[in-house]
Amino acid sequence: xxxxxxxxxxxxxxxxxxxxxxxxxxxxxSQSFFWYRQYSGKSPELIMSIYSNGDKEDGRFTAQLNKASxxxxxxxxxxxxxxxxxxxxxxxxxxGAQKLVFGQGTRLTINP
Amino acid sequence: xxxxxxxxxxxxxVTGKKLTVTCSQxxxxxxxxxYRQDPGLGLRQxxxxxxxxxxxxxxxxxxxxxxxxxxxxxxxILESPSPNQTSLYFCxxxxxxxGSTEAFFGQGTRLTVV
Numbered sequence: 001x002x003x004x005x006x007x008x009x010x011x012x013x014x015x016x017x018x019x020x021x022x023x024x025x026x027x028x029x030s031q032s033f034f035w036y037r038q039y040s041g042k043s044p045e046l047i048m049s050i051y052s053n054g055d056k057e058d059g060r061f062t063a064q065l066n067k068a069s070x071x072x073x074x075x076x077x078x079x080x081x082x083x084x085x086x087x088x089x090x091x092x093x094x095x096g097a098q099k100l101v102f103g104q105g106t107r108l109t110i111n112p
Numbered sequence: 113x114x115x116x117x118x119x120x121x122x123x124x125x126v127t128g129k130k131l132t133v134t135c136s137q138x139x140x141x142x143x144x145x146x147y148r149q150d151p152g153l154g155l156r157q158x159x160x161x162x163x164x165x166x167x168x169x170x171x172x173x174x175x176x177x178x179x180x181x182x183x184x185x186x187x188x189i190l191e192s193p194s195p196n197q198t199s200l201y202f203c204x205x206x207x208x209x210x211g212s213t214e215a216f217f218g219q220g221t222r223l224t225v226v
Contacts, residue, residue, distance in 0.1 A: 008152065036213075043217035044155070073128055088154065090215075099170065100215060102147075103152035 001026050003080050006103035015112050019076040023089030023103055026070070032092035033065055033072045038105065039085045048074060078112045114139045118203050118218035125193055125225055133221050135203030141216075143206045144186040145170065146178065148199040149220075155202065159185055181205045193225040 001028045013019040020036075032051055036044035050056045050063040050072065062075040072091075076083055089103040116137045125131055135200065145160035147170075157170030161180040175197055177189040186205075190197060203218040 010200070041220075043220050045217070046214045048114075049214065099157060100145075101157075102155040104152060 002103075003027065003093060003101045004103040006087075006089050006106050008104055010109055011106055012109045012111060013079050015079060015081060015086055015110055017079055019079045019083065019110070021074040021076075021087050021089075021106050021108065021109055023072045023074075023091075024070055025072070025089075025091045025093075025101075027091070027093045028067070028068075028070060029094040030070075030091050031094060032069075032102055033063070034090040034100075035061075035063060035074045036088040036090060036102075037085045038088060076108075081112055082107040082108045084108060084110045114216070115160050116203055116205050116216050116218040118201075120223050121219060121221060123221060123223050123225070127194055128192050131190050131191075131193060131223075133201060133203075133223070135186045135188065135218055136184050137182065137186075137203075137216070139204040139205060139207070139216065140183065141205035142183070142208050143213075144180070145215075146176070146186070146188045147202045147204065148172065148197075149202060150199050157204055158188070158201075176187075193223075196226050197223065199223060199226050 013071045035048040037047045049061040052067045056063045060077045064073045086105040086107045088105045118133045146158040147155040156172045159178040161167045201221045206213045206215045206216040
């Protein structure tokens with residue numbers, strides 16, 4: 001089992017709809033969870049971080065964390081073409097040396 | 113402007129010719145790391161450094177070396193590059209490694225080894 005798993009997509013969503021991105025992780029002791037956005041050929045940039053169970057909202061973005069199910073998700077409301085990118089889930093694993101582990105990323109396309 | 117700067121952005125080299133990719137950050141961050149990104153595999157950590165003169169292997173360290181002689185710089189060295197090291201490389205830094213701080217990434221270096 002991979003330490004952090006995402007559906008690689010591609011995920012295609014019509015403009016204005018809600019895009020839902022999912023991520024599961026293997027280390028039950030993980031404490032910190034991040035979503036990065038990466039445009040093609042560019043570096044990843046942080047868009048959301050979440051540390052406790054429940055929802056965290058920032059503008060059109062909502063991160064959801066369920067530690068019991070080892071599941072973290074990102075919702076993008078009112079999707080825009082500019083949201084088309086690869087979204088990387090990253091988890092701070094606490095087993096052994098602490099490290100930030102990335103999923104393989106989900107490629108999201110917003111169709112006008 | 114707070115940033116992580118990598119050089120070069122693009123590099124084509126031949127097998128066995130030593131090369132260095134530089135990374136510098138101006139945010140006084142303690143923690144720095146190198147990742148490679150390959151299609152379908154996501155970002156994989158090569159090496160990381162928790163402070164000056166403190167470095168350790170990540171998940172894919174074979175064929176790479178690093179050094180951290182100054183807080184701001186963290187060069188990645190390929191002593192004898194091979195074609196399987198063709199990849200997109202990112203340097204990243206963060207304030208501290210408590211696992212809860214944002215990682216800032218450099219612009220990336222696209223390396224091709226022929």
